[in-house]
Amino acid sequence: xxxxxxxxxxxxxxxxxxxxxxxxxxxxxxxxxxxxxxxxxxxxxxxxxxxxxxxxxxxxxxxxxxxxxxxxxxxxxxxxxxxxxxxxxxxxxxxxxxxxxxxxxxxxxxxxxxxxxxxxxxxxxx
Numbered sequence: 570x571x572x573x574x575x576x577x578x579x580x581x582x583x584x585x586x587x588x589x590x591x592x593x594x595x596x597x598x599x600x601x602x603x604x605x606x607x608x609x610x611x612x613x614x615x616x617x618x619x620x621x622x623x624x625x626x627x628x629x630x631x632x633x634x635x636x637x638x639x640x641x642x643x644x645x646x647x648x649x650x651x652x653x654x655x656x657x658x659x660x661x662x663x664x665x666x667x668x669x670x671x672x673x674x675x676x677x678x679x680x681x682x683x684x685x686x687x688x689x690x691x692x693x694x695x
Contacts, residue, residue: 580651583651586643588640589640591639592639627642628642629642
């Protein structure tokens with residue numbers, strides 16, 4: 570399998586999980602929320618500052634269907650993560666390639682200097 574095919578497959582699986590499988594996620598509270606409710610901890614909770622943002626509360630603002638909104642926010646989230654992560658890898662790879670080329674250039678000039686005296690020495694046979 571080539572690297573390109575692997576990344577295309579990874580992208581497809583990620584989008585399916587984010588967009589379609591999240592459609593079937595339960596809207597019931599998870600275990601942590603249930604325990605917080607049972608123990609009275611949730612009475613102290615407050616809304617977070619990003620609640621009114623375009624992607625607040627795992628949904629897309631303006632999309633009325635909660636399951637569609639959640640799936641769409643998942644797909645957008647996957648896209649953003651892949652773009653940011655891909656951009657960082659691209660920058661690191663380019664920086665690493667230029668550093669490797671610079672190191673190779675320095676090592677090449679040092680090896681040429683050290684190889685020259687060895688070539689001019691006599692072989693030692695009499």
